[in-house]
Amino acid sequence: MKNRILPVFITFAGCTSRCVYCNQHRITGVRPSNVISSARQQISECLSMDAKWTELAFYGGSFSCLPDGIRSELYKLAKETGINTLRFSTSPDCINQKILDESVRNGVKTIELGVQSLDDTVLKANKRPYLASECEAAFAHVKTAVEHAGIQLMTGLYKEDFNSFAKTVDRAVMMRADYARIYPTVVIEETELADLWRTGEYVPLTLADAVARCAYGFILLSASGCDVIRVGLHDSLSVRESALAGAYHPAMGDMVKTVVVQTFINTMGEICVDQRYLNVAYGYGGYLKKLYRENVFIKEGVKPDFKDMSKEIVRVLSEDYKRKLQEQTACYAERLVDSTNNR
Structure with a gap:
């Protein structure tokens, strides 16, 4: 329950x-x-x-x-x-x-x-x-x-x-x-x-x-x-x-998760999700769909897990990951806000 x-x-x-x-x-x-x-x-x-x-x-x-x-x-x-x-x-x-x-x-x-x-x-x-x-x-x-x-x-x-x-x-x-x-x-x-x-x-x-x-x-x-x-x-x-x-x-939470997903895709090269969760992969207002259509793969039964995504981001960024993370999230957030007319 x-x-x-x-x-x-x-x-x-x-x-x-x-x-x-x-x-x-x-x-x-x-x-x-x-x-x-x-x-x-x-x-x-x-x-x-x-x-x-x-x-x-x-x-x-x-x-x-x-x-x-x-x-x-x-x-x-x-x-x-x-x-x-x-x-x-x-x-x-x-x-x-x-x-x-x-x-x-x-x-x-x-x-x-x-x-x-x-x-x-x-x-x-x-x-x-x-x-x-x-x-x-x-x-x-x-x-x-x-x-x-x-x-x-x-x-x-x-x-x-x-x-x-x-x-x-x-x-x-x-x-x-x-x-x-x-x-x-x-x-x-x-x-x-x-x-x-x-x-x-x-x-x-x-x-x-x-x-x-x-x-x-x-x-x-x-x-x-x-x-x-x-x-x-x-x-x-x-x-x-x-x-x-x-x-x-x-939609602050959705915008933040969109930046997290974009960071994950740019770090890993792709994201796999079940058809039911395509909205998560495509982000706030479908913003990521036009950017990463070729990087999103449908895999039955796969539900997006933000803890797993975050662990992979930190692992792959490796040394100096905090500086890289700061730069990437700042860049992606700026573009997201600009592109979705949220100034």
Whole structure:
């Protein structure tokens, strides 16, 4: 059975500081309110639409930073649904043995840490309340406690450059996360980052730069065995209405995967897929079809595996593969954005 996650957004709840880029109610469309009543309402609405959920997730805040009593009430709400498997996202500064023991007792199988960056200068500039080393230590504890441990990374953060992002990816690879999400920074209304953007202090990534960086991170994380399960914010009216600048695109993930496939074809000379997956081989909007029609071969039963593709890219590029990867992803992303009229 496919895992079906019932999402509960605890907007800003538990956050020990407000990061310069963050406005959760603009992103999720859920405004801050009493966290218990809001969670109860969201759960009720989801169950009224469909009762076949296999897991319940607390997103949008820092679950483990919440007061003990509120966490207890949220666990109670979850138990009342009959859903026995839980997950939550949280900040690395609120992980300790007490929290982990409590999580396991209450059926938490997955914990996702909002890492965002592993460069202390960038973390400080964006008002993240921890050091990179503290984040790595927290994640190591999480991995020993629950079945699945994930991370969120961002690129295009205030005071970040490519070298900073590459450093973050290198350190993230060493953390051995089960899965990762990568989000290009978007300037959202009513944030400190919006003020920095208006004064010219912050310059967002172009769409091409964001696609290139995400593809770079995607390949290196995937090659290490990490499942990159999401690239870019979910497309929603609330995000579209509140995004002022930055690399927001509803098909960000497809564009990044297109660059990954192009890198693979140029590295290996060909790609083999089952007829059902030709759309993956041809990429976003069929962009790769006209470029590589002769390099795409149909092979029954072959499903594209981005981890395997990424491992092969790194293996064949061999020495100095990171520099080569940076150059290739930048080149392919620029051409993709130009050719698909996404400037």
